[in-house]
Amino acid sequence: MKIFLATGNKKKIDEMSKILDGLKFEILSIKDGIEIPEVVEDGDTFEENSRKKALEIAKFTNMITISDDSGLCVEALDGAPGVYSARYAGEDSSDVENNKKLIENLQGVKNRKAKFVTVITLGKPNGESYSFRGEIEGIVIDEARGKDGFGYDPHFYLSEYDKTFAEMPEIKNQISHRARALKALKDGIDKILNIG
Numbered sequence: 001m002k003i004f005l006a007t008g009n010k011k012k013i014d015e016m017s018k019i020l021d022g023l024k025f026e027i028l029s030i031k032d033g034i035e036i037p038e039v040v041e042d043g044d045t046f047e048e049n050s051r052k053k054a055l056e057i058a059k060f061t062n063m064i065t066i067s068d069d070s071g072l073c074v075e076a077l078d079g080a081p082g083v084y085s086a087r088y089a090g091e092d093s094s095d096v097e098n099n100k101k102l103i104e105n106l107q108g109v110k111n112r113k114a115k116f117v118t119v120i121t122l123g124k125p126n127g128e129s130y131s132f133r134g135e136i137e138g139i140v141i142d143e144a145r146g147k148d149g150f151g152y153d154p155h156f157y158l159s160e161y162d163k164t165f166a167e168m169p170e171i172k173n174q175i176s177h178r179a180r181a182l183k184a185l186k187d188g189i190d191k192i193l194n195i196g
Helices: 010-020 046-061 082-087 095-105 169-175 177-192
Strands: 002-005 026-028 064-074 113-123 129-140 156-158
Touching (some): 002 010, 002 046, 010 064, 010 177, 046 064, 046 113, 046 129, 064 082, 064 177, 082 095, 113 177, 169 177
Parallel strands (some): 002 026
Antiparallel strands (some): 113 129, 129 156
């Protein structure tokens, strides 16, 4: 059975593929030369965006599709950037630009509590969908640390490890918001697909 990962982010594909390793499915993505249309993420929640993406791409590819919508929710910013995390500094903004805006908006703010959220959705071409949510709490630090990861990883600090996500990619793949949501998916996928 083939499952398609619906994202254009190659770093995210690598991360998701590592976490999903061990499933008895062939994992395909844009790296396999499959072109997919751009899905407009206009939902108000991670769930809405993830589900929309999974179902549109499942219908387009005629394959079971896994999509995610993820973001950083900062307590002092009323949950921003949230669903706008990838375009926080504007459409087509880079990770560097998004991080710069985040740190600027937190200048003088003592409360740096934040959480990363992921909603993973498995969508079927027939319109069925199943969603799984994962979260992890940390704090936002001003100084970028680490060269691995992507997005806000260099500024997302976990005190129990004394590291940012960008400083511990292997550990991140075991404990992250995305890892937690994908683990829930892995635990339920055989039942969802009526196999096993």
